[in-house]
Amino acid sequence: MIVYFIGTGGSEGIPVHLCSCPTCSEARKFGFTQRKPSTLAVIGENGEIILFDVGTDIREHLNAPLNAIFLTHWHHDHIYGIYKLRWTAMETKLYAPKGHADALILNDPKNLKPEIIEPWKEIRIGRISVTALKLNHQIETFGYYIEEDGKGIALLYDTKGLPQETWEFLAEKAPIRLAIVDATYPPGFEDPYHNNVDEAANIGIKIAERTILSHISHKNLPFLQLVRYVKGRWGNKVLVAYDGMVFYV
Ligand SMILES: [Zn+2]
Ligand SMILES: [Zn+2]
Ligand SMILES: [Zn+2]
Numbered sequence: 001m002i003v004y005f006i007g008t009g010g011s012e013g014i015p016v017h018l019c020s021c022p023t024c025s026e027a028r029k030f031g032f033t034q035r036k037p038s039t040l041a042v043i044g045e046n047g048e049i050i051l052f053d054v055g056t057d058i059r060e061h062l063n064a065p066l067n068a069i070f071l072t073h074w075h076h077d078h079i080y081g082i083y084k085l086r087w088t089a090m091e092t093k094l095y096a097p098k099g100h101a102d103a104l105i106l107n108d109p110k111n112l113k114p115e116i117i118e119p120w121k122e123i124r125i126g127r128i129s130v131t132a133l134k135l136n137h138q139i140e141t142f143g144y145y146i147e148e149d150g151k152g153i154a155l156l157y158d159t160k161g162l163p164q165e166t167w168e169f170l171a172e173k174a175p176i177r178l179a180i181v182d183a184t185y186p187p188g189f190e191d192p193y194h195n196n197v198d199e200a201a202n203i204g205i206k207i208a209e210r211t212i213l214s215h216i217s218h219k220n221l222p223f224l225q226l227v228r229y230v231k232g233r234w235g236n237k238v239l240v241a242y243d244g245m246v247f248y249v
Pocket of ligand 1: 077
């Protein structure tokens with residue numbers, strides 16, 4: 001599988017309009033440190049394309065038929081792009097949790113075919129299986145366990161830690177190839193709904209060979225400083241996501 005990180009930011013994206021914090025200032029200097037809200041594609045060995053969250057308009061990044069779209073939750077930074085994408089010329093299945101579902105998208109989905117799903121249910125898309133996991137967030141939120149040919153990826157945002165049932169599910173599969181984990185905030189920052197960098201890395205290294213930190217806010221360390229911190233602590237086991245990053249599993 002190929003994992004394509006189209007958007008790796010928190011709700012606000014980086015740089016934030018008119019913000020002069022170190023992270024946003026750096027992002028005006030170096031384009032590669034800019035971040036769009038969460039949008040991720042997984043491309044299977046047979047070419048299936050599955051989109052996880054649509055935090056941005058995807059047309060410039062992924063202009064191809066989608067075999068399915070999965071939403072982690074209905075916070076706006078994970079669904080903006082759907083308002084446009086629903087005009088897609090190809091009927092496309094949209095799987096999502098029930099909590100706080102967006103009425104406009106459910107009542108007028110145009111060419112999307114929404115289906116509310118339950119955690120722990122496995123859905124097959126070609127040769128890829130996708131299982132919804134429970135996460136800890138303000139509203140009902142799913143992580144996803146994605147597997148093809150015995151190779152597993154855990155997508156774990158938005159969350160603070162993991163519920164016990166999700167730990168148990170992932171412990172049975174461990175070590176999986178890749179964990180992609182919510183690392184919204186800088187080391188030492190406490191928030192009830194999102195991890196900081198250390199919390200995120202510690203989740204990943206318990207279950208996966210490699211961890212990629214994503215859903216990164218402008219309140220986090222500037223990109224270059226963050227990369228230095230993460231590499232210094234965890235070497236190549238933990239990486240910092242960036243928009244446009246591609247990872248082969
Ligand atoms: Zn979010
Ligand atoms: Zn800022
Ligand atoms: Zn959220």
